[in-house]
Amino acid sequence: xxxxxxxxxxxxxxxxxxLLRAAQNLAPEGVTITPFxxxxxxxxxxxxxxxxxxxxxxxxxxxxRAADGLVIACPEYNGGITGVLKNAVDWASRGKPAPLAxxxxxxxxxxxxxxxxxxxxxxxxxxxxxxxxxxxxxxDVLVGQxxxxxxxxxxxxxxxxxxxxxHLAGFVEAVRG
Numbered sequence: 001x002x003x004x005x006x007x008x009x010x011x012x013x014x015x016x017x018x019l020l021r022a023a024q025n026l027a028p029e030g031v032t033i034t035p036f037x038x039x040x041x042x043x044x045x046x047x048x049x050x051x052x053x054x055x056x057x058x059x060x061x062x063x064x065r066a067a068d069g070l071v072i073a074c075p076e077y078n079g080g081i082t083g084v085l086k087n088a089v090d091w092a093s094r095g096k097p098a099p100l101a102x103x104x105x106x107x108x109x110x111x112x113x114x115x116x117x118x119x120x121x122x123x124x125x126x127x128x129x130x131x132x133x134x135x136x137x138x139x140d141v142l143v144g145q146x147x148x149x150x151x152x153x154x155x156x157x158x159x160x161x162x163x164x165x166x167h168l169a170g171f172v173e174a175v176r177g
Contacts, residue, residue, distance in 0.1 A: 008085030116142025
């Protein structure tokens with residue numbers, strides 16, 4: 001099974017990118033999580049789309065279509081979804097059929113705050129559902145005070161490791177359906 005992994009943060013030392021790397025290592029046997037960087041996606045622009053999707057957008061849409069599901073590390077900025085992640089959803093909501101149509105998505109997120117990324121994940125679920133993706137409740141992985149659980153880019157907190165492992169296993173079962 002091939003899952004596409006995305007971090008909603010572009011920062012090199014991102015807690016969410018570190019969480020995505022941890023997910024790659026914790027994926028069930030036979031499951032690969034292939035990371036995809038959103039760095040090169042241009043801002044969504046109908047005029048740009050009318051000229052034909054730019055190469056970075058084509059690559060993004062093809063990666064989604066080829067994947068069995070999406071694994072998204074969702075940061076929270078000012079109580080909401082990051083601009084880069086919303087932009088990626090907007091691009092992937094376009095086309096016939098849209099790449100996100102029917103695609104099952106797994107969400108989790110890390111934040112220095114105590115509540116993790118609960119508000120951002122709720123906002124992301126709404127955007128994904130509007131784009132046709134499936135985000136059935138699979139429980140939440142909200143890594144609060146992540147700066148204490150992710151040290152030098154590595155997830156070290158055993159409770160969080162086990163929670164993420166269970167979350168991924170449940171997601172894989174849902175994808176296998």
